[in-house]
Amino acid sequence: MIRIALYIHVPFCIKKCLYCDFYSIRFDVSLLNQYTLALIKELELRLNRDYLVKSIYLGGGTPSILPLENLERIVDTIYMLTRLEENLEFTIEINPGTINKEKLKIYKDLGINRISIGIQSLIDDELQLLGRIHSSKEALEALDISIESGFDNINVDLIYGIPTQTLKSWKYTLESVLKRNLTHISIYSLMYEPGTPLYKSFIRREMDQMPEDLELEIFDVTQEVLDRHRFFWYEISNYAKDGYECRHNLTYWKGEEYLGFGPSAYSFMRNTRWSNTPNVKAYIELLNRSKNPKIWEEKLSPFEKAKELVILGLRLKEGVSLSEVHIKTGINIEEIFAENIKKLISQGLMCRKGDKIALTTKGRLLGNLVFGEFL
Ligand code: SF4
Numbered sequence: 133m134i135r136i137a138l139y140i141h142v143p144f145c146i147k148k149c150l151y152c153d154f155y156s157i158r159f160d161v162s163l164l165n166q167y168t169l170a171l172i173k174e175l176e177l178r179l180n181r182d183y184l185v186k187s188i189y190l191g192g193g194t195p196s197i198l199p200l201e202n203l204e205r206i207v208d209t210i211y212m213l214t215r216l217e218e219n220l221e222f223t224i225e226i227n228p229g230t231i232n233k234e235k236l237k238i239y240k241d242l243g244i245n246r247i248s249i250g251i252q253s254l255i256d257d258e259l260q261l262l263g264r265i266h267s268s269k270e271a272l273e274a275l276d277i278s279i280e281s282g283f284d285n286i287n288v289d290l291i292y293g294i295p296t297q298t299l300k301s302w303k304y305t306l307e308s309v310l311k312r313n314l315t316h317i318s319i320y321s322l323m324y325e326p327g328t329p330l331y332k333s334f335i336r337r338e339m340d341q342m343p344e345d346l347e348l349e350i351f352d353v354t355q356e357v358l359d360r361h362r363f364f365w366y367e368i369s370n371y372a373k374d375g376y377e378c379r380h381n382l383t384y385w386k387g388e389e390y391l392g393f394g395p396s397a398y399s400f401m402r403n404t405r406w407s408n409t410p411n412v413k414a415y416i417e418l419l420n421r422s423k424n425p426k427i428w429e430e431k432l433s434p435f436e437k438a439k440e441l442v443i444l445g446l447r448l449k450e451g452v453s454l455s456e457v458h459i460k461t462g463i464n465i466e467e468i469f470a471e472n473i474k475k476l477i478s479q480g481l482m483c484r485k486g487d488k489i490a491l492t493t494k495g496r497l498l499g500n501l502v503f504g505e506f507l
Contacts, residue, residue: 133215136401137187137383138179140171140206141394142195143412146230150263150333153325155396155410156193163412167394168202170419172209174393174408177422179213183391187221187380190244196226200238207242221379223248223287228266228274236281246378247278248287248318254305258294261339262322263329272308279313285376287316292350294322295339302350303357310361315376319354320369321347351497368447368491368499385448387441387460395425403432438463442489443503446482451490465506472505 144164145156188210195203223246224239239247253259254268266274278286288309292302309317324331324341333339355365363371367385370378383390391399396410406429409415418425432440438461445452454466466473473489476482481495481502495502 133184134182134389134401135184135186135217137189137380137388137390138183138185138210138214139380139390139392139397140188140190140195140210141392141397142190142192142198143167143395144197145192145194145227146197146265147263150261151322151325151328151330153328154193157412159194159197163416164199164202166416167412168198168205170416170425171206171394173419173422174425175206175209175213177419177424178391178393179210181213181215184215184217185210185220186217187383188223189380190224192225194227194230195224196230196235200235204238204242211243221246221285223378223380225250226274226278228270231274231277233277233281236278236283240282245283246285246287247283248289248316249274249278250289251275251305251309252289252291253294253297253301254308255297255301258297258301261294261296262291275309275312275314284313285315286313287318287378288314289318289320291320291322292354293342293347295342297342297350299346299349299353303353306354306357310357310363314373316370316372316378317358317363318370348497364449366449368496385444387437387444403437405430405432434461434463437461438465439506442469442506446489446491446502447499449490451485451488453488455487469506476502476505 141155143156144159146159148156148158198206220243222244224244225248227250236247249271251271251274252262252264254271256268259266259268275286275288290305290309322342324334334341358365358371363373365371366377367381370381372378389401391401392408395408395412395415398405398407406426408425409418409427415425438457441457441460442452442465445457457463457465473482476495477484480492481498482489483492491499491502
């Protein structure tokens with residue numbers, strides 16, 4: 133039996149946000165049923181009862197725009213084809229403006245037990261700058277009706293570093309969501325990804341990045357507020373109440389095995405990573421002919437696997453055990469990267485905890501510098 137995490141990619145959004153470089157296209161009703169049939173076909177081709185599924189994650193895109201009949205067919209197919217762990221974690225990403233009580237009730241009936249809401253900000257001007265479709269009112273409504281519908285494991289995604297954001301507006305957003313009954317918060321800094329409209333505005337000097345000292349102030353305030361509300365950081369961008377760390381995402385950070393389904397989804401199994409075609413139409417066409425939608429694959433050498441375990445593991449508060457990396461890959465990271473580890477510790481970016489290495493607070497702010505040493 134192979135224990136896996138299972139990811140389903142729903143590649144549709146009502147409108148593309150200005151900063152987004154995930155694979156998604158504008159919602160197209162004519163493709164929806166074809167996509168659902170293709171996804172079911174892919175599940176039938178690749179899933180079987182040799183797998184034991186510990187988590188399911190419906191991500192996107194915007195999974196909450198899927199009509200309920202389509203969602204039910206997808207979930208029923210998964211349940212029929214494979215084995216599920218008793219304490220399965222089953223997450224759906226929802227976006228404000230695409231959700232109502234009826235949908236949430238059906239999600240619950242389907243066995244979904246974790247909701248992840250893309251709130252990003254509770255300031256309307258900031259939401260507009262990001263190109264989000266929702267207002268702050270709709271964001272709070274989505275959160276409140278999720279709680280009222282009986283979900284007791286709820287994540288909220290927030291973004292800091294928005295050009296017009298102030299310390300006061302950030303605190304308002306953070307404190308307002310924390311007044312509700314959440315278990316998890318993901319906090320991302322706004323990235324200017326090449327090719328996105330936001331990046332183009334930045335290049336044209338139509339907007340400025342948030343000044344570094346304000347970002348640092350926001351970081352400090354965030355730690356203080358979250359501590360006060362008993363949320364603990366466990367991964368660079370993720371905070372949870374005790375026992376509510378996202379089991380699905382921990383699979384990625386611990387270098388464990390997962391299967392991804394849908395256009396652009398990645399899988400990782402037996403030290404091999406591969407991805408599906410990112411094109412919805414090509415994906416549908418391939419599966420109509422019962423063909424594998426895989427377009428790319430890489431086999432990790434023991435050395436590559438060891439480096440990856442270190443880089444991913446360093447994202448976690450607990451850090452990464454070098455002896456475990458050695459056992460899993462046969463590679464002695466401590467020996468090969470002795471100079472780099474010494475340097476990072478002397479710069480105050482990394483610390484030793486027994487046989488583990490972990491980021492310091494300064495290292496969390498400069499994570500890319502640390503990861504670069506192991507590339
Ligand atoms: S809703 Fe999410 S996936 Fe869709 S465009 Fe916006 S950020 Fe990207």
